[in-house]
Amino acid sequence: MSEDRFPGHKILPYLLIAPSLIVIFIFLIIPFAQSVRESLYVSTPFGTRAIFVGLRNYIRLFSSLDYKSSVVTTFKFSVFVIVVGLSVSLAIAQLLNQKIRGVGFYQIALIWTYAISPTVAGVIWASMFAPATGLIPFIISKLFRGYSLNWMTNGNLALLIVSAAATWKMLGYNIVFFLAGLQNVPDEFLEAAQIDGASSWKAFWSITFPLLSPTTSFLLFVNMLYAFFQVFGLIDIMTRGGPGNATELLVYKLYRDGFIHLNTGFASAQSFVIFFVISIVAIFQLRIATRKAIYSR
DSSP states (O other), X not given: OHHHHSTTOSSHHHHHHHHHHHHHIIIIIHHHHHHHHHTTEEEOTTSSOEEEOTTHHHHHHHTOHHHHHHHHHHHHHHXXXXXXXXXXXXXHHHXXXXXXXXXXXXXXXXXXXXXXXXXXXXXXXXXXXXXXXXXXXXXXXHXXXXXXXXXXXXXXXXXXXXXXXXXXXXXXXXXXXXXXXXXXXXXXXXXXXXXTTOOHHHHIIIIIHHHTHHHHHHHHHHHHHHHHHSOHHHHHHHTTTOSTTTTOOHHXXXXXXXXXXXXXXXXXXXXXXXXXXXXXXXXXXXXXXXHHOOOOO
């Protein structure tokens, strides 16, 4: 096949993909292999000596109550980010897809959230909800006299606010893709539904939403990766895993064990488990989503 596309240049296709393969090998495969190897060892705090312990780190991991608690916390956080984030994003994209005055301004205003870093998003939300100086606690104290919104001492409230901040951070990205998908829905399908007497709600669920299935499947996968791997900066700025480990997600626990407690073997075991679980879930999700997605227009 390469000879048909590149006649007289048998080596050219391999040269073209070589840089990408080299980058993947150096920055993904080698670190992953090192992480798997280190998960079988216990190292001294300064890394001067490594002792082979086999699967002891994994046994300790699955018997740890703190790790199980972190798994539950991550699950709650991910469900909130994915379900609420995609639902709100789709609703906003549907509104932006209407013919209203100033729609361009609204599109830009709602999309910019993705342009900022998780660290900046964490600073914004931490400032808004600061118990002593934040705008939100001040407004709530005025509306509900005598009530003080101190999320830094309430684990459930802290997890809710952190989840809302992470969802807000991802809204712009989701809206862009949903809006592109909505604009590709053929108008004749919706017009035919109106002629048949279908309501706007019925037309959306029967026509628009099924045709958005490829976009929804892609965003479901991206948001899952985001919820598991890309919220470290936000957590570190807002709560640092507190109060009482209530917001200690798996990625933040891995950081604590590996870089603060210097338990590299235990942290490497955690990274392998996260990678393995996410890979299985992603493969299952993509297979189901690809099978049920509607790609024809």
